[in-house]
Amino acid sequence: MSLPSPVSSTACASPTAGVEHGKQIHASSIKSGYNNALCVSSALVTMYAKRGNIESANEVFKRQQERDLVSWNSMVSGYAQHGYGKKALKVFEEMRMQNLEMDDITFIGVISACTHAGLVDEGQRYFNMMIKDLLINPTMEHYSCMVDLYSRAGMLEKAMELINNMPFPAGATIWRTILAACRVHLNLDLGKLAAEKLILLQPQDSAAYVLLSNMYAAAGNWQARAQVRKLMDKRKVKKEAGYSWIEVRNKTYSFLASDHSHPLSDRIYLELEELSVRLKDAGYLPDTNYVLHDVEDEHKEAILSQHSERLAIAFGLIATPSGTPIQIVKNLRVCGDCHTVIKLISKIEGREITVRDSNRFHHFKEGLCSCGDYW
Structure with missing residues (x-):
C-alpha cells in the first residue's frame, strides 16, 4: 500500500471535501504504518482542523512522537478558526516554554485567535512581542489581523491609526x-471611505458595493442603497450568491436562499414550517434588521426563514438519523438571526451543528455556540 501523502490529506482539508474520505486517508496511514511519519501526521492535524473536527486534530497532535512547526501552527490556527481562543493561546504558550522557533505564520494564528475571542489586549501584546522580542517583520497579513482585531471590537479609530502608520x-x-x-457598527462616514478605497483597488469585486448598500439599508437610507445598486448594474458587477453545502452519505448537496430545486423540497419546507412553530414556542422572535430590503415585516420574516443555511440544516434533519451531528459550509458570513435560530435548533433537536462560514467555524450544541456570540 502506498504512503498517504500530505498532499492527499491536505486536499481533504477543503471545506467541501468528503469527511469520510479524510478519515479513510487516516485509516490507510495507520494500516500501512505511516501514521507516525511526521509529514503524514502534520498533514492529518491540518486536515482535521480545516474539516471542522478540531478534537480529532488535537488527538493526532497529542499522539505525535515528534512535532514540527507545521503541527504547532496548525493547532494554533485551528483552535483560532474554531473560536477556541484560549486553547490556541495555551498551545502558543507551550511553544514558548519549550523555546521552539516561531515564524510569521505562528503569529497570524495567535492574533487571529485573539481576534475571534475578543482578546484585544492579548492581541496587542503578541503583536508587539513578535516585532520587538522576536524581530519578525509584520507583513500585510499581520496588519490585516490587527485591523480585524480592533474592528470587531468596535475600535475603528484604533484600526485607522494602525492603517495610517503602516509601512505600506x-x-x-x-x-x-x-x-x-462599519456595517456592523453603523459608521457611515468611515464606511463610505473604505468602500471608495476598496472599489478603487477592486472595481469588479461585489463586496464593496454589497457591504455599502447593506450599511445604507441598515440605516434606513433606501435611496442611497438604490444608488449603489444602480452603480453595480452600470458597471456590470454581479453580487455573489449565498450558498450552503451539506454532505449526506458521501454526497454533497447545495442550497440557495428560497431554493426549491431539491427533489425533497416539499419535505424541507414542511420541516422549516414545523421548526418555525417550535422556535416561536421556545421564545424566538425574528430579527428583521438582517433583511436588507424595503418590504413589510411579514415578508422579511419569510425571507429570513428561507436562508440557505436553514434549508441545508432542514435537509440534514430529515435526511439523517436523530442525534446525528450536522455539518454545513456557507460561502458568506452567517447572519445574526440565523445564528440565533441555529442555536435554538441545536437545543430543540438535540443535535450538534457545525457551520463553517466565510470567517470561521461555529459549533452549536445545546443552545450555545463556541463563538460565544462574538464573531
Whole structure:
C-alpha cells in the first residue's frame, strides 16, 4: 500500500471535501504504518482542523512522537478558526516554554485567535512581542489581523491609526475588513471611505458595493442603497450568491436562499414550517434588521426563514438519523438571526451543528455556540 501523502490529506482539508474520505486517508496511514511519519501526521492535524473536527486534530497532535512547526501552527490556527481562543493561546504558550522557533505564520494564528475571542489586549501584546522580542517583520497579513482585531471590537479609530502608520498602503483585505466593521457598527462616514478605497483597488469585486448598500439599508437610507445598486448594474458587477453545502452519505448537496430545486423540497419546507412553530414556542422572535430590503415585516420574516443555511440544516434533519451531528459550509458570513435560530435548533433537536462560514467555524450544541456570540 502506498504512503498517504500530505498532499492527499491536505486536499481533504477543503471545506467541501468528503469527511469520510479524510478519515479513510487516516485509516490507510495507520494500516500501512505511516501514521507516525511526521509529514503524514502534520498533514492529518491540518486536515482535521480545516474539516471542522478540531478534537480529532488535537488527538493526532497529542499522539505525535515528534512535532514540527507545521503541527504547532496548525493547532494554533485551528483552535483560532474554531473560536477556541484560549486553547490556541495555551498551545502558543507551550511553544514558548519549550523555546521552539516561531515564524510569521505562528503569529497570524495567535492574533487571529485573539481576534475571534475578543482578546484585544492579548492581541496587542503578541503583536508587539513578535516585532520587538522576536524581530519578525509584520507583513500585510499581520496588519490585516490587527485591523480585524480592533474592528470587531468596535475600535475603528484604533484600526485607522494602525492603517495610517503602516509601512505600506493598505490592501483590499484591510479595507474590506474596515467596511464590514462599519456595517456592523453603523459608521457611515468611515464606511463610505473604505468602500471608495476598496472599489478603487477592486472595481469588479461585489463586496464593496454589497457591504455599502447593506450599511445604507441598515440605516434606513433606501435611496442611497438604490444608488449603489444602480452603480453595480452600470458597471456590470454581479453580487455573489449565498450558498450552503451539506454532505449526506458521501454526497454533497447545495442550497440557495428560497431554493426549491431539491427533489425533497416539499419535505424541507414542511420541516422549516414545523421548526418555525417550535422556535416561536421556545421564545424566538425574528430579527428583521438582517433583511436588507424595503418590504413589510411579514415578508422579511419569510425571507429570513428561507436562508440557505436553514434549508441545508432542514435537509440534514430529515435526511439523517436523530442525534446525528450536522455539518454545513456557507460561502458568506452567517447572519445574526440565523445564528440565533441555529442555536435554538441545536437545543430543540438535540443535535450538534457545525457551520463553517466565510470567517470561521461555529459549533452549536445545546443552545450555545463556541463563538460565544462574538464573531
